[in-house]
Amino acid sequence: MKETEILKIDSRGRIVIPRGMRKNLGLRENSHIMLISNPDENELRIIPLPFSEDNQTFVRIRIIIADEPGALGQVAKIFGEMGLSLLYGQEVVIKKGSEAEWTVISPFPDIPMDEFKHQLIERGGAKKVTIEIPPKP
Secondary structure (H helix, E strand, O other), rough: OOOOOOOOOOOOOOOOOOHHHHHOOOOOOOOOOOEEHHHHHHHHEEEOOOOOOOOOOOEEEEEEEEEOOHHHHHHHHHHOOOOOOOEEEEEEEEEEOOEEEEEEEEEEOOOHHHHHHHHHHHHOOOOEEEEEEEOOO
């Protein structure tokens, strides 16, 4: 059953998710959510994440791959082998037949970042990997 509420944004850009909605979605203090903005559709989506560990860190990973069949699957296989969830992913062709970009939001890998990048490039065939770690609140 879908619920609809009209909310007001305060002067600091905050909203309050109504108690009933939080309860129905299993959200409580320190739960993680993902916010997705789509200006083309004038849409803002809030997606609850399936875990709420206080110390869970998420990373945004931008991976440049060849724009050819199987390239995305080859890089995605590395995530599967490492047991990493893909919370969000978006693929964009940069130059048809040459380069594409895959942006992923994922939990922080259990291995050092340099080793993770190396795996994506050497075994996954990525051309370039950029990892953004959000600042701690």
